[in-house]
Amino acid sequence: xxxxxxxxxxxxxxxxxxxxxxxxxxxxxxxxxxxxxxxxxxxxxxxxxxxxxxxxxxxxxxxxxxxxxxxxxxxxxxxxxxxxxxxxxxxxxxxxxxxxxxxxxxxxxxxxxxxxxxxxxxxxxxxxxxxxxxxxxxxxxxxxxxxxxxxxxxxxxxxxxxxxxxxxxxxxxxxxxxxxxxxxxxxxxxxxxxxxxxxxxxxxxxxxxxxxxxxxxxxxxxxxxxxxxxxxxxxxxxxxxxxxxxxxxxxxxxxxxxxxxxxxxx
Numbered sequence: 001x002x003x004x005x006x007x008x009x010x011x012x013x014x015x016x017x018x019x020x021x022x023x024x025x026x027x028x029x030x031x032x033x034x035x036x037x038x039x040x041x042x043x044x045x046x047x048x049x050x051x052x053x054x055x056x057x058x059x060x061x062x063x064x065x066x067x068x069x070x071x072x073x074x075x076x077x078x079x080x081x082x083x084x085x086x087x088x089x090x091x092x093x094x095x096x097x098x099x100x101x102x103x104x105x106x107x108x109x110x111x112x113x114x115x116x117x118x119x120x121x122x123x124x125x126x127x128x129x130x131x132x133x134x135x136x137x138x139x140x141x142x143x144x145x146x147x148x149x150x151x152x153x154x155x156x157x158x159x160x161x162x163x164x165x166x167x168x169x170x171x172x173x174x175x176x177x178x179x180x181x182x183x184x185x186x187x188x189x190x191x192x193x194x195x196x197x198x199x200x201x202x203x204x205x206x207x208x209x210x211x212x213x214x215x216x217x218x219x220x221x222x223x224x225x226x227x228x229x230x231x232x233x234x235x236x237x238x239x240x241x242x243x244x245x246x247x248x249x250x251x252x253x254x255x256x257x258x259x260x261x262x263x264x265x266x
Contacts, residue, residue: 022205069207223247
């Protein structure tokens with residue numbers, strides 16, 4: 001079910017004027033399972049290909065959970081430092097990011113080809129109700145921004161592939177070969193350059209990073225506790241993560257459209 005869970009009781013007094021969305025896991029599931037690529041990569045690099053002990057497995061799992069939503073290069077910087085701590089060779093974060101992307105894209109490429117050739121419909125890789133929610137916000141005059149920790153050129157291509165790119169006023173992914181947070185950059189642009197009041201902004205995402213950033217800035221936050229395999233319903237692990245980050249509301253998908261709009265645009 002996509003029913004909303006209202007957590008804090010906060011709601012926009014005057015409706016929202018802009019919304020910042022995460023992409024992977026919030027709208028798109030093309031990269032569903034990225035953790036199953038990052039986890040073995042980290043364990044392999046830290047141990048040098050040896051068998052990890054339970055403590056290391058837990059350390060890596062806890063880090064991946066805590067860092068979901070940040071730029072991939074920051075995760076790879078953690079890996080680079082952890083490899084050195086384990087006695088391994090010092091390599092920069094980009095070395096590990098390149099290898100992570102290589103492994104991940106082997107999986108993602110198959111899904112993208114299926115959509116490109118028409119073998120799979122776009123809806124096979126879009127969270128339920130996401131497109132209708134974006135369209136309803138635009139119809140209500142809300143400006144939409146896409147901010148992702150995935151490389152910028154990949155986000156642009158994948159958003160276009162899934163037919164959502166033209167819904168957004170701005171798409172901001174991770175800048176190439178730069179360690180910079182696109183989500184922080186978009187928030188800074190909205191607050192400093194456009195002078196948007198924080199209480200007119202909504203932040204939507206399945207990662208606790210964007211939810212924590214939004215709450216810290218005074219924005220309203222919608223935690224997308226999505227089940228990326230089913231495309232609908234609540235993932236309890238994500239739900240707990242998003243509650244801890246301070247989400248004002250939680251949804252498993254965006255099918256409760258009338259409730260969402262009533263909360264945000266009254």
